[in-house]
Amino acid sequence: MISLKNIDKTFRVAKRQSGFSNAVRAFFSREHEIVRALSDISFTIGDGEMVGYIGPNGAGKSTTIKIMCGVLTPDGGECEINGRTPWKHRTAHVREIGVVFGQRSQLWWDVPVADSFDLIRDIYRVDDKLYKNNLSELTDLLDLGELLKTPARSLSLGQRMRCEIAASLLHSPKILFLDEPTIGLDAVSKIAVRQFIKKLNAERGTTIILTTHDMQDIEALTERILLIGKGRILLDGNFDELKKHASGRRTIVAEYVGNMPQVCDGMTLTEIKEGRIVISLDPSVLTVSDAIAKLAAQTEILDISVTGASSEEMVASLYKEYKI
16 A cells, blocks of 8 residues: 655755856855755555556656655655655565666666576575566566576667566565656567556556556556646546546548538648548537538548547646646
8 A cells, every 4th residue: 555645845956057157156155946846745556556657757756756665755744655654664665666767777787687687686685486486477478588698788678678677576576666667669569568567467466656658558557647747746537537637629530532621610620631631620619420511511521530639638738737
């Protein structure tokens, strides 16, 4: 169980203007600015949940993750994870969590991956039998095979991320924090990682907190979304809640023969090509069926499709609504 109550965190950041004279002046008298990273953050995550923690850059996602990992101490508020306060009981706490940062590595750069895994085993003091079982299972599920013999510096990004995920799970953590785990991966690697994360949650009941800008990851893996902006929780719900807050506009793509059909109230042309138009439709002004009927009455329609807002567009509309 993860519980955060009224968490606050600020940072004191040095500021100065560019230029040599300003650099010299700052050496003797430096100006500082107080930046509020988190303000009154409260939420609860149950055992076995998969939660998407989303927000724009600088919203406070990584700061929250670091507090839950015990790396940072908040200025105020309470955080309890499995009955412990992370920064007060850090040694016991880290034995029960795994962390993957997409842009940072926990593997030794110049040695084979298997040697890094052995070192992690020793750091966490994992029982030999448990370690061998976990390593064998993770090798099969993530298709590591020959990668274990390869230095981390020689791995592709997709290969390294599979090894990073395995490294974070060697000690059988109850909670897994994933910060941009699919950043830079190709489509095949992304699908493989998503399938593994789903299986991990279903079979082991691992609690997973996923931080990413890839809304396809969020949509494929999580049922609950926490939206943070300017250090505050703005939305705690699922994709249905997201859709309620997002724009209800529809996109109509029509291919036609003959004269280009004209739009009316409720329709906005967003793309025009010979024989093809893309229209943004406001259903509150004109229904989809009426819009299609008006287009068909003006020209011969060869093909037509109607789609709602993508998950990225819905999140972008939320950012705009909350001015973040």
